Amino acid sequence: MEVLIGIVQLLLIVILAPGVNAVIHKTKCLIRGQKGPSILQPYRDIYKLLNKRSVISDTASWISRFAPYIIFSVSVVAAAFIPVFSSKTLFHFSSDVIGFTYLMALGTLFLTLYGLDQGSAFGGLGSSREVTIAALAEPAMMIAIFTVCIMNGTSSISEIFTKLSVHPLQAFSVSSVFSLLALLMVAIAESARIPVDNPETHLELTMVHEAMILEASGRDLALIELGSLIKQAIFISFIASAIFPISGLLGFIWYLLKVFSIAILIGFIEISNAKLRFFRVPDFLAVAFTLSVISLIVHYLEV
Amino acid sequence: MELIVLLFIPLLGMVASFLPKREYAFLVLSGIDLGIGVEICRKVLEEGRIFALSNYLFADSLSVLLILIITVLSFLAGIYSIPYLSAENVNEKAKSKFYFLINAFIFSMLLTAVSNNLGILWVGIEATTLSTAFLVSFYKNPPSLEAGWKYLIICSVGIAFALFGIVILFFSVAPYLGYEADVLNWTNLMSAATSNKININLAKLAFAFALIGFGTKMGLAPMHTWLPDAHSQAPSPVSALLSGVLLNCAAASILRIGNVLGATGEKEIVSNLLIFFGTLSVFLAGLFLLKQKDYKRMFAFSSMEHMGLIAMSSGFGGMGIFAAMFHMLNHAFTKSLLFMSAGNVLCSLHTREIEKIRGLFKTMPITAFLLGLGTLAITGTPPFNIFSSEFLIITSGFVTHHLWAVGIALAGLTMVFAGLGFHVTKMLFGEPSFEGNREVSFIQLLTPVILLIIVLVGGIYMCQPVEELLNDIQNNVLRFV
Amino acid sequence: MEVKLAEFFIALAVFFSITIVASNRLFLGIKSYALQSLSIAAATTLIASIENISHLFVSALLMLIVKACIIPLLLFYVTKKLNIQRKIETNVTIFDSVIFCALIVVFSYFLVAKFNLSSRVLGFNVIPLSISVIIIGLFIMVTRRKAITQILGFLTLENGIFMAEIASTHGMPVFVELGIFMDVLIGVIIAGIFVYRMSETFNDIDTEKLTSFKE
Numbered sequence: 001m002e003v004l005i006g007i008v009q010l011l012l013i014v015i016l017a018p019g020v021n022a023v024i025h026k027t028k029c030l031i032r033g034q035k036g037p038s039i040l041q042p043y044r045d046i047y048k049l050l051n052k053r054s055v056i057s058d059t060a061s062w063i064s065r066f067a068p069y070i071i072f073s074v075s076v077v078a079a080a081f082i083p084v085f086s087s088k089t090l091f092h093f094s095s096d097v098i099g100f101t102y103l104m105a106l107g108t109l110f111l112t113l114y115g116l117d118q119g120s121a122f123g124g125l126g127s128s129r130e131v132t133i134a135a136l137a138e139p140a141m142m143i144a145i146f147t148v149c150i151m152n153g154t155s156s157i158s159e160i161f162t163k164l165s166v167h168p169l170q171a172f173s174v175s176s177v178f179s180l181l182a183l184l185m186v187a188i189a190e191s192a193r194i195p196v197d198n199p200e201t202h203l204e205l206t207m208v209h210e211a212m213i214l215e216a217s218g219r220d221l222a223l224i225e226l227g228s229l230i231k232q233a234i235f236i237s238f239i240a241s242a243i244f245p246i247s248g249l250l251g252f253i254w255y256l257l258k259v260f261s262i263a264i265l266i267g268f269i270e271i272s273n274a275k276l277r278f279f280r281v282p283d284f285l286a287v288a289f290t291l292s293v294i295s296l297i298v299h300y301l302e303v
Numbered sequence: 304m305e306l307i308v309l310l311f312i313p314l315l316g317m318v319a320s321f322l323p324k325r326e327y328a329f330l331v332l333s334g335i336d337l338g339i340g341v342e343i344c345r346k347v348l349e350e351g352r353i354f355a356l357s358n359y360l361f362a363d364s365l366s367v368l369l370i371l372i373i374t375v376l377s378f379l380a381g382i383y384s385i386p387y388l389s390a391e392n393v394n395e396k397a398k399s400k401f402y403f404l405i406n407a408f409i410f411s412m413l414l415t416a417v418s419n420n421l422g423i424l425w426v427g428i429e430a431t432t433l434s435t436a437f438l439v440s441f442y443k444n445p446p447s448l449e450a451g452w453k454y455l456i457i458c459s460v461g462i463a464f465a466l467f468g469i470v471i472l473f474f475s476v477a478p479y480l481g482y483e484a485d486v487l488n489w490t491n492l493m494s495a496a497t498s499n500k501i502n503i504n505l506a507k508l509a510f511a512f513a514l515i516g517f518g519t520k521m522g523l524a525p526m527h528t529w530l531p532d533a534h535s536q537a538p539s540p541v542s543a544l545l546s547g548v549l550l551n552c553a554a555a556s557i558l559r560i561g562n563v564l565g566a567t568g569e570k571e572i573v574s575n576l577l578i579f580f581g582t583l584s585v586f587l588a589g590l591f592l593l594k595q596k597d598y599k600r601m602f603a604f605s606s607m608e609h610m611g612l613i614a615m616s617s618g619f620g621g622m623g624i625f626a627a628m629f630h631m632l633n634h635a636f637t638k639s640l641l642f643m644s645a646g647n648v649l650c651s652l653h654t655r656e657i658e659k660i661r662g663l664f665k666t667m668p669i670t671a672f673l674l675g676l677g678t679l680a681i682t683g684t685p686p687f688n689i690f691s692s693e694f695l696i697i698t699s700g701f702v703t704h705h706l707w708a709v710g711i712a713l714a715g716l717t718m719v720f721a722g723l724g725f726h727v728t729k730m731l732f733g734e735p736s737f738e739g740n741r742e743v744s745f746i747q748l749l750t751p752v753i754l755l756i757i758v759l760v761g762g763i764y765m766c767q768p769v770e771e772l773l774n775d776i777q778n779n780v781l782r783f784v
Numbered sequence: 785m786e787v788k789l790a791e792f793f794i795a796l797a798v799f800f801s802i803t804i805v806a807s808n809r810l811f812l813g814i815k816s817y818a819l820q821s822l823s824i825a826a827a828t829t830l831i832a833s834i835e836n837i838s839h840l841f842v843s844a845l846l847m848l849i850v851k852a853c854i855i856p857l858l859l860f861y862v863t864k865k866l867n868i869q870r871k872i873e874t875n876v877t878i879f880d881s882v883i884f885c886a887l888i889v890v891f892s893y894f895l896v897a898k899f900n901l902s903s904r905v906l907g908f909n910v911i912p913l914s915i916s917v918i919i920i921g922l923f924i925m926v927t928r929r930k931a932i933t934q935i936l937g938f939l940t941l942e943n944g945i946f947m948a949e950i951a952s953t954h955g956m957p958v959f960v961e962l963g964i965f966m967d968v969l970i971g972v973i974i975a976g977i978f979v980y981r982m983s984e985t986f987n988d989i990d991t992e993k994l995t996s997f998k999e
Binding site: 420422423425426429430432433436437440443444445448449451452453455456459460463466467469470471473474477482483484487504505508 | 899900918922925931934938941942945948949952953954956957958959960963964966967970971974975977978981982985986991994
Binding site for chain 1: 808889
């Protein structure tokens with residue numbers, strides 16, 4: 001039974017991932033006054049790509065062959081850590097945040113290696129930018145996540161979820177507001193969204209994520225894209241689970257509500273901000289870092 | 304009733320500044336205001352404190368002292384402005400602006416003087432900044448714009464800190480007295496402090512913020528940076544009012560808050576902080592004064608020195624309060640005398656630089672005479688009034704065993720004497736650097752002459768009502784400082 | 785519940801003060817200021833309804849009208865009208881100043897712990913957070929060079945004081961509050977006129993160029 005709940009939760013995040021992205025895109029289109037593609041469009045794209053053969057450059061090594069699978073599977077394993085409506089995730093016995101964050105980092109590592117391995121100019125450029133962003137986002141993310149752990153006295157994601165869902169109101173504190181804001185900013189940076197990266201363009205001067213996967217095609221592209229989408233969904237789910245979580249069936253609906261409202265919020269942020277110059281990205285992440293440090297301070301010094 | 308009329312007249316003056324004969328309207332109105340001020344003084348001396356507007360306005364002897372300084376000086380500034388503005392060829396539109404703002408300035412200063420409520424006092428002090436910002440940059444040339452901007456920004460931040468101090472003070476008494484507006488009345492704050500219905504820690508913090516905030520406005524070092532610029536760039540009648548009156552209003556606010564804290568038994572911290580900032584200001588003003596090149600700026604630094612003396616002397620407590628208040632009165636008149644005679648020089652010779660002016664006794668004999676005697680007076684030479692108050696300050700310092708503070712202040716005073724004496728003698732004597740007789744008109748000389756007479760008489764003879772006022776301030780109003 | 789929500793808005797106000805520090809364009813800074821005022825207005829409304837104090841509703845409304853609408857629009861107008869270079873010039877890099885904000889927060893917590901200030905209505909956090917907004921405002925004034933950014937810093941500082949007021953004493957008495965709002969509004973208008981005149985005289989509003997009074 002527990003395994004079944006775990007599998008359902010995992011599948012939910014994986015299935016939801018392209019949908020969340022579609023909602024963000026749809027929100028932006030609606031605000032701009034466009035009709036926008038259907039919510040199902042990303043699913044169709046991925047289905048189409050999965051049925052296509054992939055082409056790999058001659059200079060590529062084994063990394064290029066394996067990287068898409070690793071990226072995808074790492075994302076799926078990380079998704080198995082995240083509770084949606086029950087603390088019984090697939091890995092609830094060892095759902096440690098440190099393991100979780102390093103799984104995410106492993107995905108990023110292989111993505112950058114993939115970019116470098118193809119031997120194209122854009123790939124290397126994208127990889128170097130991605131590593132810079134990841135290195136700057138890491139401290140902010142770690143401190144914010146650790147603060148959440150310290151607040152709840154455990155480093156297990158499932159236990160945090162349990163504690164939060166028992167007393168959702170008491171668990172709220174000023175400190176958690178700051179850490180959630182920090183996590184939201186890190187999520188935006190890590191999932192390559194405006195103002196850090198623009199997922200909709202292939203402008204060589206600015207692109208980060210798209211540059212790395214420029215050479216990918218067919219099934220490889222589908223796996224990498226799906227992996228990134230899952231990663232984004234994981235971040236959003238993590239934030240959603242930290243805001244007044246409820247377990248049970250009601251919790252499921254509440255979860256969907258939270259995820260889609262966060263997606264709409266991100267849509268608003270994207271539409272009202274311009275993409276930052278790359279040299280401004282450190283400033284953006286410095287804000288996230290400062291917020292996470294503030295949340296730590298506030299947690300320790302409040303009486 | 305008198306208090307409301309007192310405040311109403313400058314408001315009337317703001318309207319009157321749009322009339323064609325605005326100079327004379329201002330003169331008449333400020334004359335009436337002076338009369339009301341004297342009447343309030345008489346009433347307070349006879350009956351003690353008077354209240355108005357359901358206790359939000361009041362007048363005790365400290366307010367009366369301020370009211371007298373404000374009304375007398377604004378009347379004299381009114382007389383002086385008429386020839387000054389026409390000599391400067393100010394057009395009608397600018398004149399109208401000038402009188403509008405100066406009335407607003409006088410209104411806000413009177414408001415701070417008579418408000419019983421700390422909140423209203425804050426609004427009044429902030430209003431003085433806003434109304435004088437354009438007066439400082441009246442001539443719209445680059446240096447005056449810079450001085451005005453600096454004045455606006457530095458004073459606004461300072462006053463914001465004072466507001467924070469007031470919030471904390473409110474917070475320190477509110478749990479005992481409630482959250483009503485009249486908790487911030489001086490009378491209620493004093494009774495709360497004496498009956499220990501106050502959080503002393505918070506009150507200390509509040510005093511520290513208020514000292515920084517109002518100290519900025521008062522020109523205490525190291526928050527004085529706006530003062531020399533603003534005083535030197537403003538038109539001379541405004542400089543006289545800024546230096547003679549505005550600084551005193553800020554000083555009175557600090558002392559009143561210090562009095563509240565002192566009443567809780569924490570006299571030590573109040574007097575130590577006041578003595579520290581006061582002595583520092585006197586000493587630094589002396590240092591800066593030595594190397595000034597602009598004579599109005601030089602007098603501005605002298606204002607800073609005297610404010611330091613007032614703060615220091617208030618820190619001594621007891622007789623020091625008497626001395627400080629007496630000094631406040633004396634400094635107001637003497638410094639106005641100096642700024643107005645300096646204004647005459649500027650009006651006629653159009654330069655602010657000390658180096659360019661030589662032999663004033665030959666080109667402008669009467670102004671030179673006024674400037675020379677004024678300088679002697681401001682440096683504390685007998686028989687002028689500043690001598691007697693400075694003597695009292697030094698004596699009270701020795702009596703209360705603050706030898707270090709007095710020593711440093713005396714060093715500062717010596718530097719001030721040397722600096723002012725050196726620069727002014729250079730200006731007065733020697734080969735004239737300007738041709739012919741450049742003396743200004745009789746009416747422009749009238750006001751400084753009146754002030755000189757006041758200064759001289761004040762040094763020899765202290766009239767009964769003033770002595771009563773000062774005694775009352777020492778023994779009742781500020782007895783806890 | 786309302787208390788928590790009020791605290792949430794206070795935290796948002798701190799967040800927006802950091803975004804003012806982080807903004808490199810004037811428009812972004814002014815927008816952040818407007819949002820900050822908006823969240824403070826929301827917090828004020830909540831506190832007013834918790835404690836049932838009618839004059840706080842007035843303050844909240846004034847906050848909304850004056851500080852969230854009129855003042856930002858005024859600043860936008862001045863920036864547009866003068867055709868000021870929209871870039872914010874700083875003495876300290878934006879990265880460093882954002883990190884410095886974290887230190888400011890630590891400092892204000894220690895200050896508050898030392899003097900044992902605590903909020904009556906809201907949790908312990910609100911007063912130290914408002915003090916940090918005050919200090920951040922001061923920091924903006926010191927490190928940013930454009931005259932408009934200095935106004936922005938002053939306004940942030942003023943917002944911090946307002947937060948401290950509502951948290952400690954339910955705001956100042958109503959007529960004092962009115963006076964404060966009026967003073968701030970007139971102050972911004974006067975400062976705006978100054979900026980205008982300075983840009984005409986100096987062809988720039990970089991305050992580094994104001995150097996005629998160096999001692």
